Amino acid sequence: MENRPIEIVQKVFTFEEYKDDTRQSLNVSLPEVLDPHYGMYVWPCAVVLAQYVWTHRQHLIHKSVLELGAGVSLPGVVAAKCGAQVILSDSAEIPLCLENCRRTCKENDLPNILTVGITWGEISPDLLLLPSLDIILGSDVFYEPEDFENVLVTITFLLRKNPEAQVWTTYQERSADWSIESLLHKWNLQCVNIPLENFSANKEQLAGSTLPGNHTVQMMIITGTPS
Numbered sequence: 001m002e003n004r005p006i007e008i009v010q011k012v013f014t015f016e017e018y019k020d021d022t023r024q025s026l027n028v029s030l031p032e033v034l035d036p037h038y039g040m041y042v043w044p045c046a047v048v049l050a051q052y053v054w055t056h057r058q059h060l061i062h063k064s065v066l067e068l069g070a071g072v073s074l075p076g077v078v079a080a081k082c083g084a085q086v087i088l089s090d091s092a093e094i095p096l097c098l099e100n101c102r103r104t105c106k107e108n109d110l111p112n113i114l115t116v117g118i119t120w121g122e123i124s125p126d127l128l129l130l131p132s133l134d135i136i137l138g139s140d141v142f143y144e145p146e147d148f149e150n151v152l153v154t155i156t157f158l159l160r161k162n163p164e165a166q167v168w169t170t171y172q173e174r175s176a177d178w179s180i181e182s183l184l185h186k187w188n189l190q191c192v193n194i195p196l197e198n199f200s201a202n203k204e205q206l207a208g209s210t211l212p213g214n215h216t217v218q219m220m221i222i223t224g225t226p227s
């Protein structure tokens, strides 16, 4: 097979907020690899979830955060730049995506972020060895209906181990019959929808990016059932 050099394009996202006439901002530079795989690009959901992370940055200082199916890892990197202790993960079976997570960390000068292979639905040694967690991030991890239950198996496992943790997740409505409601019920999980206007994400352009466009992206917080 021909061994072609990888083509990388840099994308810059700028998150900002004005408070008492003062502008606070954060830049993240992400290397996107020109490759047909899903995890090599930033998805509209990632910009929306990163905006939620940015607007809740005060709650993230010194918190332990895991990103699932991180791909280019925008939300996880924003969390790390806001003071959280972050672990990025993607499928253990897709080394290219794990490499991409590491490339993003290098690009943003974040040598302390750990990257691990966590495949949804699999209880692997890397999953068992995770430290305690406060927040689990998942951007566009509910995109393939056949994977929904595996994603929720991983989430359930993590929430049972970390009963106070929350899962912050965004999904894109791609079809009318998209629903995880019955699976949330089956796995005894609670879910609250967060309107995008609550965190200024109800815009076609966010963080200097036109990615959100007119896609229908939803944000929800999943928690375990209190015992």
Ligand SMILES: C[S@@+](CC[C@H](N)C(=O)[O-])C[C@H]1O[C@@H](n2cnc3c(N)ncnc32)[C@H](O)[C@@H]1O
Binding pocket: 038, 039, 040, 041, 042, 043, 044, 045, 046, 068, 069, 070, 071, 072, 073, 090, 091, 092, 094, 097, 118, 119, 120, 138, 139, 140, 141, 143, 147
């Ligand atoms: C639609 S992409 C979203 C990527 C990134 N979170 C974003 O929003 O830009 C889905 C991600 O899930 C990862 N993924 C797919 N199947 C997976 C599995 N079985 N276990 C873990 N991650 C998986 C892909 O490699 C990819 O990074």
